[in-house]
Amino acid sequence: xxxxxxxxxxxxxxxxxxxxxxxxxxxxxxxxxxxxxxxxxxxxxxxxxxxxxxxxxxxxxxxxxxxxxxxxxxxxxxxxxxxxxxxxxxxxxxxxxxxxxxxxxxxxxxxxxxxxxxxxxxxxxxxxxxxxxxxxxxxxxxxxxxxxxxxxxxxxxxxxxxxxxxxxxxxxxxxxxxxxxxxxxxxxxxxxxxxxxxxxxxxxxxxxxxxxxxxxxxxxxxxxxxxxxxxxxxxxxxxxxxxxxxxxxxxxxxxxxxxxxxxxxxxxxxxxxxxxxxxxxxxxxxxxxxxxxxxxxxxxxxxxxxxxxxxxxxxxxxxxxxxxxxxxxxxxxxxxxxxxxxxxxxxxxxxxxxxxxxxxxxxxxxxxxxxxxxxxxxxxxxxxxxxxxxxxxxxxxxxxxxxxxxxxxxxxxxxxxxxxxxxxxxxxxxxxxxxxxxxxxxxxxxxxxxxxxxxxxxxxxxxxxxxxxxxxxxxxxxxxxxxxxxxxxxxxxxxxxxxxxxxxxxxxxxxxxxxxxxxxxxxxxxxxxxxxxxxxxxxxxxxxxxxxxxxxxxxxxxxxxxxxxxxxxxxxxxxxxxxxxxxxxxxxxxxxx
Numbered sequence: 001x002x003x004x005x006x007x008x009x010x011x012x013x014x015x016x017x018x019x020x021x022x023x024x025x026x027x028x029x030x031x032x033x034x035x036x037x038x039x040x041x042x043x044x045x046x047x048x049x050x051x052x053x054x055x056x057x058x059x060x061x062x063x064x065x066x067x068x069x070x071x072x073x074x075x076x077x078x079x080x081x082x083x084x085x086x087x088x089x090x091x092x093x094x095x096x097x098x099x100x101x102x103x104x105x106x107x108x109x110x111x112x113x114x115x116x117x118x119x120x121x122x123x124x125x126x127x128x129x130x131x132x133x134x135x136x137x138x139x140x141x142x143x144x145x146x147x148x149x150x151x152x153x154x155x156x157x158x159x160x161x162x163x164x165x166x167x168x169x170x171x172x173x174x175x176x177x178x179x180x181x182x183x184x185x186x187x188x189x190x191x192x193x194x195x196x197x198x199x200x201x202x203x204x205x206x207x208x209x210x211x212x213x214x215x216x217x218x219x220x221x222x223x224x225x226x227x228x229x230x231x232x233x234x235x236x237x238x239x240x241x242x243x244x245x246x247x248x249x250x251x252x253x254x255x256x257x258x259x260x261x262x263x264x265x266x267x268x269x270x271x272x273x274x275x276x277x278x279x280x281x282x283x284x285x286x287x288x289x290x291x292x293x294x295x296x297x298x299x300x301x302x303x304x305x306x307x308x309x310x311x312x313x314x315x316x317x318x319x320x321x322x323x324x325x326x327x328x329x330x331x332x333x334x335x336x337x338x339x340x341x342x343x344x345x346x347x348x349x350x351x352x353x354x355x356x357x358x359x360x361x362x363x364x365x366x367x368x369x370x371x372x373x374x375x376x377x378x379x380x381x382x383x384x385x386x387x388x389x390x391x392x393x394x395x396x397x398x399x400x401x402x403x404x405x406x407x408x409x410x411x412x413x414x415x416x417x418x419x420x421x422x423x424x425x426x427x428x429x430x431x432x433x434x435x436x437x438x439x440x441x442x443x444x445x446x447x448x449x450x451x452x453x454x455x456x457x458x459x460x461x462x463x464x465x466x467x468x469x470x471x472x473x474x475x476x477x478x479x480x481x482x483x484x485x486x487x488x489x490x491x492x493x494x495x496x497x498x499x500x501x502x503x504x505x506x507x508x509x510x511x512x513x514x515x516x517x518x519x520x521x522x523x524x525x526x527x528x529x530x531x532x533x534x535x536x537x538x539x540x541x542x543x544x545x546x547x548x549x550x551x552x553x554x555x556x557x558x559x560x561x562x563x564x565x566x567x568x569x570x571x572x573x574x575x576x577x578x579x580x581x582x583x584x585x586x587x588x589x590x591x592x593x
Contacts, residue, residue, distance in 0.1 A: 054203035055163060056187050057232030059177055059194070061241040062460070066168055067177045068194065068286075070187065073164040074138045076105060076130030076157055078119070083156030092146040097156055104140045105130040129157075132164060163187065167286045173244050175299040176237060176278050176404060176458060179286040191299070193458065196403050197235050200462055204230040236461040238274035243267065246582050248279045251554075254575035255281045259560035264301035264437045265579060267587075270445035270542060270551045272474040273454040276587075278404070278438075300557070302400070302408035305434035306536045309523030309568075310370040312430020314444060316379055317367055317492065319390035322485040325381050328364040328492055332374045336360045341373050343425045350376055350425050353522070353567065364492045368499055370520065372429045379428030380421075387427065388416035393480045394443040395453065396433055401475075402456050408436050430521060441540060441553040443480075444519070447493070448542040448551050451486035453477040490544050493517025497541070500573060508577050513591045514584065517544040518576075520568040525558065534558045537568035539576040549587050554579065 058069040086092050094116075102112040112129060119127040133141075144154035165180050165187050178192015189198035247265050255263040267277040282296035289297075298304065320326050336359040340351035352358065352372050366374035379387065392398065397413030411434025414423065426432030435443075438456060446453040455475040462470040481489075497516045501508045518541035524531040537559055542551035554576040562570050 054231050056165065056180075056203055057201040057234045057465075059197075059201070060234065060236045061173075061239050061244075062237060063241055064236075065241050067173060067237065067239075068165060068167050070163045070165050072135055072138075073132040073162050074130075074134075074159045075128060075162050076101075076133055076141070076159055077126050077128050078116070078156060079126045079158050080119070080156075081125060086146075086155045091148060091152060092154060092156075096147055097154065100144050100154060101129070101141065101157065104137055104144070105133060126158070132162065133159075165286075169241075170285045170287060171283050172241075172248065173237075173239055173278070174283050174286050175280050175301070176239055176275075177286065178405060179289070191297070191405050193235060193237060193404060195405050197233075197459065197462070200233040200464075201235060203232045231465040233465060234463040235459055236463070237458050238269075238276060238460050239278070239458065240276050240586070243277045243583055243586055244279065246586070247277050247579060248281070248283070250575070250579045250582055251279050251281045254554070254571075254578070255556065257561065258556055258571040258575070260556040260571075261558040262295075262298075262300050262304075263557065263575075264304075264555045265552065266301050266438055266441050267550055267552045267583075268441055268445050268456060270448035270454070270548055273445075273456045274460065275402070275404075275456055275458045276550065278458070299405060301437045301555070302402055302404060303436065304557070305409050305411045305436050306555075306557075307433070307523040307526070308430045308435050308440045308538060309521035309536070310430055311440050311444070311519055311521035311538050311540055312433075312435075313367060313370065313375055313428070313521075314447060314489065314493075314519060315391055315394050315396070315430075316375055316382075316387075316428050317363065318394075318447065318481050318485060318489050319387055320363075320378055320382055321488050322390070322481040323382065323386060326363055326378065328367075328488055329362050331360050331362055332366050332377055334360055337373045339373070341376070343376065344420065344422050347422050364495050367492050367519075368496050370429075372425075375428040376425045379424050384416040384419050384424065387424070388413070388419075390480070391427070391433075393453070393478060394446060395439055395477075396435065396443075400436070400439050400442050400456055402438060402458065404458050408438060410434065410436060410439060431523060437538070437553050437555040440521075440538060440555075441551055444540040444542065444553070445551040446480050447486050447489050448517070448544070448548050449486075450483045451481040452479050490517050493519055493541075494544055501577070505574075508581070511577060511581060511584075514589055515543065515545040515592050516541050516580075520573055522566070522568045535566045537566065537572040539568055539572040541576060541580070543587075543589050545590050545592075547588075547590055549589050552576065552580065 056070040059067040061067055083097065087094060098109050098112050102109045115127065115129050138159055141157065141159065146152045146154055167177060176192055178189060178194035180187040180189050180194050186202065189195035189201065194201065247267070251263050251265050263281050265277065265279045266275065268275055278301055280300045284293040284296040336357065338357045339355040340349040342349050350372055358371060361369070361371065361374060363378065391413060397410065399410060400408050402408055413433050423432055442453070442456055455477050457472060457475070460472050494515070494517050497518050500518050501512060518539065521538040523536050525534040525536060535558065537556045538553060540551070540553045543549040554572045556572050559566055559571045
């Protein structure tokens with residue numbers, strides 16, 4: 001009997017263990033198979049992730065003054081569901097909320113109450129009550145407590161981070177620094193340095209993954225910083241602030257004085273391509289774009305191509321001298337000319353600006369007097385393919401590759417195989433093709449830099465958020481002409497400067513102490529296939545001393561003054577001299593020995 005009892009007990013225990021094991025298997029099967037997806041979803045809700053914002057990089061003048069920076073701002077919204085929840089439980093009141101919040105955001109209680117009334121009329125559950133609040137206001141709002149429970153934060157509002165791009169110098173160098181649009185919670189550069197360096201200026205957002213416990217609190221041990229946020233890189237431009245300030249004032253005065261549609265001034269270091277100043281007028285304030293600023297948004301110095309006129313004669317004379325076809329003292333037309341000459345039967349005659357007969361002249365005198373007939377005959381001596389090669393080497397028909405915005409606009413240059421005599425004539429004196437002001441300055445700077453073309457650039461350094469510096473070295477494009485040719489052309493430009501100051505312009509006499517090379521250019525404006533009576537006026541020049549401290553162009557679009565004589569000599573030239581007089585000491589231009 002005892003044996004039977006023991007056996008029965010063992011059987012019972014085995015049955016219990018079997019049933020428990022079966023139950024465990026069943027539960028496990030339910031958890032892992034039947035309810036697996038459900039528990040997986042519960043776990044997912046316990047794990048959360050969030051993006052960590054950082055700031056877009058700043059842009060600086062050469063000396064370190066700030067051109068653009070970002071700072072956090074916040075938009076403030078009321079969430080009625082949250083507000084009503086705490087009101088029903090008598091934790092806080094609507095009046096208390098309005099009183100405390102209005103003081104922080106700087107509006108009256110009446111104004112804030114009106115926003116609530118309007119929201120109720122429109123059945124809104126959430127609505128905006130504050131825009132672009134500062135970090136101080138953000139902290140103050142988050143520090144507000146209820147009257148009834150001193151440790152209970154005031155509830156019912158949501159703060160949305162919206163970084164703001166700030167341009168502390170307003171209109172100064174606006175076409176260089178550019179501007180941004182705010183898209184998908186990120187600033188995107190749409191013009192200027194903001195656009196061309198958008199990728200390095202943009203921050204890298206961080207990413208945080210963590211876990212909550214059963215009551216919704218973050219489990220400290222679960223914090224895992226997946227990606228660390230990084231501030232955008234800082235960009236240092238080559239623009240000299242004081243230089244820019246003076247030039248912008250002088251340019252505005254010049255545009256208004258000569259009643260031009262617009263104007264541009266670019267100053268460049270010919271040795272390394274650094275843009276020391278780039279100004280356009282009209283301009284704009286990137287902090288506040290208004291409808292009347294639309295015309296000023298155009299960076300005319302690099303966006304508006306035009307026929308350069310006589311500034312283009314630099315290329316013709318440089319090509320002929322470099323090829324050994326003529327020298328500065330060679331006589332171009334032994335018999336002189338009658339002021340006009342027919343080139344092709346179906347084209348109007350080619351004339352000098354005053355259409356007056358001229359005696360035999362040397363190359364340097366043709367250059368000084370900017371004689372179109374002379375230059376036509378000079379260009380005819382140059383093989384067309386060679387002429388084309390020199391033009392392209394100087395940058396005609398291609399981008400200047402400037403690192404401002406999305407690049408510059410420029411005209412096309414026909415292949416030499418398509419040229420006729422009319423093309424040769426037009427190209428010889430700077431017509432028939434288009435350049436922008438920066439391109440015209442760039443090929444002038446090539447002469448100043450002893451025949452070597454260095455690409456223009458507006459940024460000299462980028463500093464990453466980790467402190468690593470990336471220096472932007474000068475980019476030598478090519479040697480265009482020999483050192484000797486550049487010297488001979490420079491001498492001809494020096495010769496031009498002797499005639500750049502009239503005998504009665506006493507205000508400029510002290511500038512004769514400087515070693516300068518210059519050239520003016522006046523070009524008719526073509527519209528609808530024919531030339532109009534309007535003109536563009538340009539004047540270029542550079543420091544011809546061994547230091548070669550600068551090269552500068554002044555360009556005026558459609559000047560109206562002086563009436564009856566719109567040649568660059570009477571508008572762009574005096575403006576160039578005025579600007580040079582104002583900046584010569586800043587640039588440390590040496591006087592003649």
